[in-house]
Amino acid sequence: QSALTQPASVSGSPGQSITISCTGTSSDVGGYNLVSWYQQHPGKAPKLIIYEVSQRPSGVSNRFSGSKSGNTASLTISGLQAEDEADYFCCSHAGSSTWIFGDGTNLTVL
Amino acid sequence: QRQLQESGPGLVKPSETLSLTCTVSGGPVNSTSHYWGWIRQPPGKGLEWIGDFYYRGSVFYNVFLRSRSTISVDTSKNQFSLKLTSVTAADTAVYYCASYHHDVSGFDSWGQGIRVTVSS
Numbered sequence: 115q116s117a118l119t120q121p122a123s124v125s126g127s128p129g130q131s132i133t134i135s136c137t138g139t140s141s142d143v144g145g146y147n148l149v150s151w152y153q154q155h156p157g158k159a160p161k162l163i164i165y166e167v168s169q170r171p172s173g174v175s176n177r178f179s180g181s182k183s184g185n186t187a188s189l190t191i192s193g194l195q196a197e198d199e200a201d202y203f204c205c206s207h208a209g210s211s212t213w214i215f216g217d218g219t220n221l222t223v224l
Numbered sequence: 225q226r227q228l229q230e231s232g233p234g235l236v237k238p239s240e241t242l243s244l245t246c247t248v249s250g251g252p253v254n255s256t257s258h259y260w261g262w263i264r265q266p267p268g269k270g271l272e273w274i275g276d277f278y279y280r281g282s283v284f285y286n287v288f289l290r291s292r293s294t295i296s297v298d299t300s301k302n303q304f305s306l307k308l309t310s311v312t313a314a315d316t317a318v319y320y321c322a323s324y325h326h327d328v329s330g331f332d333s334w335g336q337g338i339r340v341t342v343s344s
Binding site for chain 2: 117148150152159160161162164165166169171203205207210211212213214215216217218
């Protein structure tokens, strides 16, 4: 059960949009609409920003959006802000009530 | 709003057992609406789900850690715990306890994390 595949790093300028991909298999990402995304600032605990592929928890900016196609889920951040600079992790249900995380993507706001 | 706080030793010797406790406030750990679990993050690496459970339900474990992991609950103290046996340096990580409501399939409450080093 390998980690979900994410790009190691992405970058963008303030105001731009970026997309982070998360690729799994038909046994995880492709098999369930149970993909979540987490934002983690250095030294802090992760924060849930997307669940069930595209749902935003209360209080999370609508600049964050999620989608899925086949075995790949995506997180899009629009109107990039300096505070968005962080690590982002995807997570998917992997059957039998288990979960698998991605390796993480470091976002740099230029 | 649920709040979680990890506690336990920050240093464990190789081959020994790592024991951590998560104290929950703002809601009962015996809620049947919530899942409670453990997630770890080795230094400079990604997150790894260890396992989770719901009260009076089953406990689910990462298949790679199942043989060494035990998650249990103490409702009298509103706590749940993780025991990981036969630890090695590869178990060095920040360990988080976390929870989610069954209507929100994502861990929406996290502890601050506790750094555990495995070293002699």
